[in-house]
Amino acid sequence: MQESILNSVILLSSLGSVAAVVLFVVSKKFYVYEDPLISEVEDILPAANCGGCGSPGCKAFAEKLVNTEDISELFCPVGGNEIMAQVSSILGKEVVEKDPTLAVVRCQGGCDVRPKTTEYQGPRSCAISSIIYSGETDCQYGCLGDGDCVQVCKFDAMYMDINTGLPVVISDKCTSCGACVDACPRGIIEMRPKQKRDLKVFVGCLNEDKAGIARKACNVACIGCSKCEDICPKDAITMTNNLAYIDPIACTLCRKCVEVCPTHSIIETNFPPKKVKKDTAEKKVNVESVKINTDA
């Protein structure tokens, strides 16, 4: 009994020591040198492996940062300036600060304002349906509503609004990795600089058709009337192909354009409610109508 225990202990420990020797020799013999900086940089990076930097993952990006001399063009959108500053201090290379950006959806053509004219029965994917045809509505520029952008978002920062059928960006979660921008076959998602308190003013439309055609396809389409361009005090708005575009850098968020837009295609978000008489009058009406509804 005792002998068998002893035998097995001796056998196993000798096997173990032989294996240890083999492993030691192999690890010395086939040792691959890796710059310790790479793992140090990789530890700082967000480990999201989103591909927003253009590299296939954080490890690859760390290698790139260590191996390239001039890293001023490299940037981790998820980590932002903070992480890049740390990288800079480790590597002793200069990085360029970038303004944080945020994805915005430039289409408001929900089910209620953009009527469906045809029915699509193929696979529910924007990439496929855009190859086959121009979508279920008459607007060939707007959202197809199949949610390719939501599927590629690795940060759960997007969801499809059930009521409108449009994607919504959750600003707090968006890391501006740009995956949704690449996934959208229509190019309706744009990266815009993040403003203080997440205030946003942008044209929520990409329709380049003439006024009549655009309006027929969608109630909130930009009809290219140029009213916003005329009223803008900072010349931040340009008109190309019947479509207004607000330059986010020149824009001072004065919201004059929002007021004059006849189709409400310019979107403002996160602004506190205005304290104007006209607005309050409208609110009263709203309250009344709500009352009527509850009575009924």
Place this chain on the structure above:
Amino acid sequence: MLKTFLKGGVHPPENKLTSSKPIKRMSVPKVVYVPISQHIGIPAEIVVNIKDKVEIGQVIAKSGGFVSSNIHSPVCGTVTKLDKIVDTKGYKKQCIVIRTDPKNASNFEEPTLTLKKNFDLSSDEILNKINDSGIVGLGGATFPSHVKLSIKEGVAIDHLIVNGVECEPFLTADHRLMLEKAEEIIVGIKILMSALHVDKAIIGIENNKRDAIEVLKELARNETGIKVASLEVKYPQGSEKQLIQALLNREVPKNGLPLDVGVIVHNVGTIFAIYQAIQHNIPLTERVVTVTGKNLKNASNYWVKIGTPIKDLVNEVGGLPEGTRKIVNGGPMMGQAIKNLDVPVTKGTSGILVIPEGEASRGEVKNCIRCSDCVTVCPMGLEPHLLMNLSEKGLYDRANDEDILTCIECGSCSYVCPSNRPLLDYIRFGKSIVKQLNTV
């Protein structure tokens, strides 16, 4: 045993409702919308201005390069707009809008042309004339014909194949053309044979068009080198590669062209257009279109001016019947459902198919049951179920290795799938991505 291609193929119900209807002349539309990109390749460049008066056959857009084609005015009238009009897919494309002059008699005259058999042009002259006349492959692919006919030196060609297969269900445009313009087609074949310096031509026709086979056989008896071959009815025999295999038992190599096996293939419609261009100097401004559907009252074949809105075609056959669910540009297998009725007829429109409720919908998509029906019917010997999965999962390198690019998009796999899987949709998507990746 009738000849046919070896691998795969399906037998959809033929439904050739209009095969006994002679080709009628469509009434001249009030306005025509002529797209500048009706062919594969570079769009043509507009050479007219708004308010210009144009004559029938006048060049209104000039070929934009080698792989491109001239576009001629189909009517006498005034250019009113250079606008963007929806195409079949619903995307707006540049068009030349011409209002027909109702007082000009040449718009309404029916051309009475006598058969002209003799020609004495050199190959270069014939090629130039084909190029000038804006002739493209009228089978549906709309590949500019002069490009197909410009053969590099050192390439030996021994056969001209004339494609009169028309394997798409419902369509009868080529069938009627072969019956009514048989002599012209024979002359057209002789023109091409002399231009290409080939002494053998084969007209391939499926056996469901016996009358056309007989007529052409009778005419071909007096000609040296022209043969008519009747083929077993099987879809997609009208595809170039399948037709060459059926007639000559030669296999076009992967990523190759018919030229690699010494063959050149042209559709009968194209041959007739070439005859018109060479013998009567008439450019391509109209084509035969089958307007058909089970519930249509006056389904028939029509000579239609290029640029006629489909709305006018539908009115011609007595309006849309009740319960219409889908209108397809082309046949039921390869055609595309149109977005709205403003879409104009282009050089590639071979038919308009009106599908009623109940037949237009796709069935519920279920799981793949590994029955391998799609593999059996694929005429290119591919594995559609695998290609679909690879495209869906984004494994494009593997899809490329599995020869996704050789798919001819005939739709046989989607047609037979008992689980209604959207095989072709995904394969088409995968192809577009693989093509992009290969060009980078």
